Amino acid sequence: MVSCRRKTSFKRELELKNGDTGDFIWHLVTVTPVTDEGGEISYWTGSMVDIHAQKVMEQTLRDNKELKEMKLLLEEKVKELNRSNQELEQFAYAASHDLQEPLRKIVFYSDYLNKHYSEQIDERGKLYFGNMTSASQRMTQLIHDLLNFSRIYRENLHLVKTDLNALATEAMNDLDLAIKAKHAQIEVSPLPVISVYPMQMRQLFQNLLSNAVKFSDDKRIPLVKVYAETNGSDVQLIFEDNGVGFEEKYLDKMFSLFQRLHSREKYAGTGIGLAICKKIADLHNGSITACSQPGNGAKFILTLPSVA
Amino acid sequence: MDNTVKILLADDDIEDRFIMQDAFNAINLPEVPLLVEDGEKVLEYLSETHRNAGVLPSLVVLDLNMPRLSGTQTLRELKSRDAYKDIPVIIFSSSLNVIEMHECKQLGALSYMVKPFTYEEYLLSAQHFYDFCLKKHSFPEFNSLINNFK
Numbered sequence: 503m504v505s506c507r508r509k510t511s512f513k514r515e516l517e518l519k520n521g522d523t524g525d526f527i528w529h530l531v532t533v534t535p536v537t538d539e540g541g542e543i544s545y546w547t548g549s550m551v552d553i554h555a556q557k558v559m560e561q562t563l564r565d566n567k568e569l570k571e572m573k574l575l576l577e578e579k580v581k582e583l584n585r586s587n588q589e590l591e592q593f594a595y596a597a598s599h600d601l602q603e604p605l606r607k608i609v610f611y612s613d614y615l616n617k618h619y620s621e622q623i624d625e626r627g628k629l630y631f632g633n634m635t636s637a638s639q640r641m642t643q644l645i646h647d648l649l650n651f652s653r654i655y656r657e658n659l660h661l662v663k664t665d666l667n668a669l670a671t672e673a674m675n676d677l678d679l680a681i682k683a684k685h686a687q688i689e690v691s692p693l694p695v696i697s698v699y700p701m702q703m704r705q706l707f708q709n710l711l712s713n714a715v716k717f718s719d720d721k722r723i724p725l726v727k728v729y730a731e732t733n734g735s736d737v738q739l740i741f742e743d744n745g746v747g748f749e750e751k752y753l754d755k756m757f758s759l760f761q762r763l764h765s766r767e768k769y770a771g772t773g774i775g776l777a778i779c780k781k782i783a784d785l786h787n788g789s790i791t792a793c794s795q796p797g798n799g800a801k802f803i804l805t806l807p808s809v810a
Numbered sequence: 811m812d813n814t815v816k817i818l819l820a821d822d823d824i825e826d827r828f829i830m831q832d833a834f835n836a837i838n839l840p841e842v843p844l845l846v847e848d849g850e851k852v853l854e855y856l857s858e859t860h861r862n863a864g865v866l867p868s869l870v871v872l873d874l875n876m877p878r879l880s881g882t883q884t885l886r887e888l889k890s891r892d893a894y895k896d897i898p899v900i901i902f903s904s905s906l907n908v909i910e911m912h913e914c915k916q917l918g919a920l921s922y923m924v925k926p927f928t929y930e931e932y933l934l935s936a937q938h939f940y941d942f943c944l945k946k947h948s949f950p951e952f953n954s955l956i957n958n959f960k
Contacts, residue, residue: 607825
């Protein structure tokens, strides 16, 4: 050892193995040379002090500090994410809000021209005119939907213990016209009472039921079944129909904003319904998925934690 | 008596003012609307009319998004002055916004309307404004508007 060679005292923290337990215990080892009159070392004196408790405490404090730093870092990231989320929401809101204004003018003027001047233009002109009007109306609908989509966020919402049977009934009442027009049959098995954001959950029910009735197969009377299953601590709500179904390769796409699997001529709509359902499922810390085979109906499965 | 009915409308959008005037012309009431371009002009017009002991408008219609003095700011000013606070104010906005609706209700607006998308609707709005001044038409109350919106 250097200090031996230099004949100086030596002080070091060392882990020494306890022969009985095999544990390593921190010690402070001090060794000091004692010299005679001639300056030669006559012997060494030293001590070994158990400083294990102190070392453990230091380590814990160090870990604690690191944890605290990590926590601060995480909090910073969360703040950042919240901010960018909020900015996105504000963007969607402002965009749809401000886009409405010029669009209203386009709709207004085309309506005006159509009513007052359509007799003065030829057939092709009239056709194009009609196309222009319906395009602007479609855009109105898109912006309206985008606005509604951007309005769904957790702020100012409160979980309420809600009887899902009542929600289902309300949603069915809202869809009364469509259900009667298609002679659709909707069977709702007893559903649980759970904590949800009621307005949003009602909208989800309405969107899924509306889809189930809308994408019906002409060959059979639409039949929709709604039932609940428990899966561990989760509640699953299942919306099963006997409609046209879909190819499962489109599953991810289906839940994105403004995605449609059919032409506008075949089925109306902007493609926002399932995107809203997904957003509402996320809002409840749940998830939504579906399974189907073309021509064999579809099954939409909403999974919610029993304490949302 | 009909000659005394004046409706003061504020909108910064020149096209909207033109359309509104056009609508009143079409229902044979070209003299009824007084169109100004923002909230400051509303206050100027009212104070001048008041000073000259003229007849104040029977109704004020405010666009929300206006430069200088917005619809809500103008509404606040109007309701804070004794001379004007009894003039009914209708908010005429290009979009349905429940937060703005709540604010306008709080500030004492009579009702909230979304600007029409068609000419026919404009004619109807103009007629409703006029009929309201003759007490022949009433606008839906805020609570029912807000509930419908939900």
